[in-house]
Amino acid sequence: MELIDRFKVLLAALLHGQEDLRLEQVPDPTPAAGEVVIQVGVATTCGTDLKVWRRGGHAKMLIPPTLFGHEGAGQIVALGAGVTNWQVGDRIVANNSAPCMECFFCQRQEYSLCANLTWNNGTFAEYLKIPAPIVEHNLLQIPDELPWELAAMTEPLSCVLHGVARSHIKSKDQVVVLGDGAIGLMFVAALSGKAEVLLWGGNNHRLEIGQKLGAAQTFNYHQIPDIPSVVKELTQGWGADVVIEATGVPSVWETAIACARPGATVNLFGGCPRDTSITVNTEQLHYSELTLKGVFHNTPEYVRSALALIASRKIPFELLISEQRPLKDLEQVFCEMKARQVIKVAMIP
Secondary structure, eight states, rough: OOOOTTSSSSEEEEEEEETTEEEEEEEEOOOOOOOEEEEEHHHHHHEEHHHHHTTTTTSSSSSSSSEEEEEEEEEHHHHHOTTTTTTTTTTEOOOOOEESSSSTTTTGGGGGGGGTTTEEEEEBBBBEEOHHHHHHHHHHEEEETTTTHHHHHHHHHHHHHHHHHHTTTTTOOOOEEOSSHHHHHHHHHTTTTTTEEEEEEEEEHHHHHHHTOOSSEEETTOOOOOOHHHHHHHHHTOOOOEEEEOOOHHHHHHHHHHHHHEEEEEOSSOOOOOOOOOOOOOOHHHHHTTTTEOSOOOOOHHHHHHHHHHTTTSGGGGGGGGEEEEEEHHHHHHHHHHSOOOOOEEOOO
């Protein structure tokens, strides 16, 4: 692959505000010490990107105007000074963050809570610069036979694997997953064969994919709106052992709690809009000994586990890719995601 043509017009998507996404010319990315530049092979769309586009920002990851997109895979085209473990031409996937390894939380190996996370956005572009901390801690080689679009899903799957680990699911547990987006479907796939998964969503096509990924039963909440009652009917009147909320809607957080049996763990995984709140019944929380758990982001361990799982081809993650589209169609793709017409789209720069 050729190095970046210094006179070429480079394009990248920038988020300027609420549902304001623009494809613009950007300067050539030049790697500083410890950095690399990649030519993006594929950038996949994500439910988090959709929420950020609709809300116009993110509490932690970015502040508009900014480069946009955080799932991608590509090939190294330039190396900064001091980078010795990588070569031009290497096929890589870069996580969208890296912990500092030094703060209060990192010293306790709670890397997703790192006080100094290095974030990186901008996968919806022809080229992307990878910051030095990510090069050091969260840049991984892609097997030659693994397609770009599958490798690009490493980041969301790593978040899911982190969520699974924090849910402490036991063999034969009955697990309710609320949400049939890419994250909810990844939870189903990650739990296949390890628990009985009851998947709830609002799209029959996505629910069919959930069945293919291992859901024991699927339910359309448009047809069966009283989710907690049905869950209790299916669990001897008690409720689910573990409930995973994967929508980021406050009312669904409350539904998740209502689906839980005494002693259950409720994983409130979907990030809600800033400054929202929910109502929790203190009697239920206390006397039923519920564990309500927020789980955020990933760690270097799960980034590696995610790529390894994808590369094993044991799970047909390609079912989550609705189609491939050129970068110029990005705004239209987000409109289609908003209308729930597609799950994930592989954007080709």
